[in-house]
Amino acid sequence: MKKLPAALFALAAVITVCSTPATAAGLTPLExxxxxxxxxxxxxxxxxxxxxxxxxxPQDAPEAAPLALGFRDGRCKLVLSLRGNPEGEATMQRLPAGLEDSALELMAAHELGHCRRYLDGVWFNLxxxxxxxxxxxxxxxxxxxxYLxxxxxxxxxxxxxxxxxxxTAQRHPAQYAxxxxxxxxxxxxxxxxGSHHDTLAWLKLARDPQALGSAPSMFDAALPVWQHGLNLDED
Structure with missing residues (x-):
């Protein structure tokens, strides 16, 4: 994840969260x-x-991740790059049948995890x-x-x-597994x-949702398991 260039925001449609119906913003059905x-x-x-x-x-972005997060002027930007991007539809096709909405929530919550780290000023910090x-x-x-x-x-x-x-554990416990x-x-x-998206070590630690504890915040729930994984990763 990286900060996004100003040119992107000059061209893009920016939707204030939940303030504008998606259908009123000239968006595609996939968006x-x-x-x-x-x-x-x-x-x-x-x-x-x-x-x-x-x-x-609004421009074609065939090589981009369908969903990513940028940070600009103190605000987190969830960036959808779906036009001219076959991975956007391919990702939808790979969502678990009957759990599509919950999987999209999971992906958005992942990006909020990045947002929280940026807002706290600790991105890339141990x-x-x-x-x-x-x-x-x-x-x-x-x-x-x-490498680092x-x-x-x-x-x-x-x-x-x-x-x-x-x-997921807090909002959809029956769907967690x-x-x-x-x-x-x-x-x-x-x-x-060992590459950027190799998170399997952390996922194994969280196979049981009880590993995430009972903290009311999803950010606080993640922290002890993340630190446990860091102990293994930095040995």
């Missing part, structure tokens, strides 16, 4: 479907005072008491920086996945072990 599925999470963000907007890219393991010997300085950046991104993805599962299995399968697709 409307994604936003409708994410709406409970977006409403929660608004009620919690999180500064979140939905940004819809908690107190943790230190990052050094890059492997024999790498050039550029590769060392790339990849590990930082993977840690953030792990936290985001746990926040998403925290939301199915959604956990779906998320694990998604993370295992075309997996390069």
């Amino acid at each position: 409307q479907r994604w936003i409708a599925g994410m709406t409970p999470v977006l409403q929660h963000a608004k009620a919690s005072g999180m500064p979140v907007d939905v940004v819809v890219q 908690p107190a008491g943790f230190s990052a393991a050094p890059a492997p010997d024999g790498l050039s300085p550029d590769l060392q920086r790339a 950046s990849m590990k930082s991104a993977r840690r953030e993805e792990g936290y985001g996945d746990l926040v998403a599962l925290g939301w 199915a959604l956990h299995a779906w998320l694990s399968a998604e993370r295992a697709r075309d997996l390069l072990p």
Whole structure:
């Protein structure tokens, strides 16, 4: 995840969370479907005072992630890049049958995990008491920086996945096992072990929803499990 260029926002349709019906914003049916599925999470963000907007890219973006998060001017931007992007429809087709809305909520909650870390000013930072393991010997300085950046991104993805599962455990407990299995399968697709989106170590720790405890906040629920995974990851 990275901060998004100003040009994107000059071109994009920005939807203030839950203030404008999707059908009134000139959106495609696929964009409307994604936003409708994410709406409970977006409403929660608004009620919690999180500064979140939905940004819809009007230009074709065939190489982009269908859903990503940017941070600009103190606000989190959930960016939908669905036009001219076959992965947007492909992702919808891979959602678990009968649980499509809950899976879209899970994905939106993952992005809120990133948002929380940005708002707290701790993106890419380890908690107190943790230190990052050094890059492997024999790498050039550029590769060392790339390796450490990849590990930082993977840690953030792990936290985001746990926040998403925290939301699921609180809002859809009967669906937790199915959604956990779906998320694990998604993370295992075309997996390069240790890469940015290899969060399987954290997902294994959260196979049982009781691992996420009873904290009322999905962010607080994720933290102990995330830190447990950090202990393993930085050994």
